[in-house]
Amino acid sequence: MSGRTVIVTGAGRNIGRAIALTFGDAGCNVVVNARSNGDEAAEVVDSVNAGPGKAIAVLGDVGDPDFDEELVRAAVDRFGGVDCLINNAGRRRLQSLLDITPEDWDTILRSNLSAMFYLSRLVLPGMVERRWGRIINIGGPDGQSGAPFRAHNVTCKAGLIGLVKAISIEFAHAGITANVVVPGMMDTTRSPIDYPGWPPSQQTISSRVPTARLGTSDEVAYACRFLSSQAAAYVTGQTLHVNGGMYMP
Numbered sequence: 001m002s003g004r005t006v007i008v009t010g011a012g013r014n015i016g017r018a019i020a021l022t023f024g025d026a027g028c029n030v031v032v033n034a035r036s037n038g039d040e041a042a043e044v045v046d047s048v049n050a051g052p053g054k055a056i057a058v059l060g061d062v063g064d065p066d067f068d069e070e071l072v073r074a075a076v077d078r079f080g081g082v083d084c085l086i087n088n089a090g091r092r093r094l095q096s097l098l099d100i101t102p103e104d105w106d107t108i109l110r111s112n113l114s115a116m117f118y119l120s121r122l123v124l125p126g127m128v129e130r131r132w133g134r135i136i137n138i139g140g141p142d143g144q145s146g147a148p149f150r151a152h153n154v155t156c157k158a159g160l161i162g163l164v165k166a167i168s169i170e171f172a173h174a175g176i177t178a179n180v181v182v183p184g185m186m187d188t189t190r191s192p193i194d195y196p197g198w199p200p201s202q203q204t205i206s207s208r209v210p211t212a213r214l215g216t217s218d219e220v221a222y223a224c225r226f227l228s229s230q231a232a233a234y235v236t237g238q239t240l241h242v243n244g245g246m247y248m249p
Helices: 014-025 038-049 065-079 102-130 151-174 202-208 217-228
Strands: 005-008 029-034 054-059 084-087 133-138 176-183 239-242
Touching (some): 005 014, 005 065, 014 217, 029 038, 029 065, 038 054, 176 217
Parallel strands (some): 005 084, 133 176, 176 239
């Protein structure tokens, strides 16, 4: 992976941050995207640059297709191209379906599904030209199991699976793979508004997760690093769950 260029969206904290650092440790050029928190993005960039990798930060909302063009252009201008795209950014709201307004629906779909299409469409031509590429969408178990009060997010997570299947079939001939990595119950910071009662008690964790613990962001990052490597060249169109056995589709 050394010398490869990877864009990681939503990379200022939690899983995105771990992915950026893991790819940096592998000697990659990392484009760190965060929506607005420049301090968090700068800390990730400094950490990557302190090791074998190189990094830049590009702030903006990936739900905006005009910004996505800026993001990819920054990666190409600084590092010459994009080899890997890790779509991690997203918004999550706890809302009854009956309370979701058209504006709410559009906002979540732009950030959690359309952005993945926008960015994939922008990086694929270069990947085809180089005959190598990796696209990974970070999903959610509710995309297959369903969940209450998150109809917009459930729809997006299910859509990510369909999107990578379409990409994997259409572009496999060019050495490009596309997969989904689905974290389970992870030890991450979450909004108390959208995740009331987080973090769960050990009793709750043990009752839902066979390994009886929360997962770590690093464990998701390692799965992404494997799928981005040449060792996973024959793995495409798949949904990989990193969840301690909590959900088995």
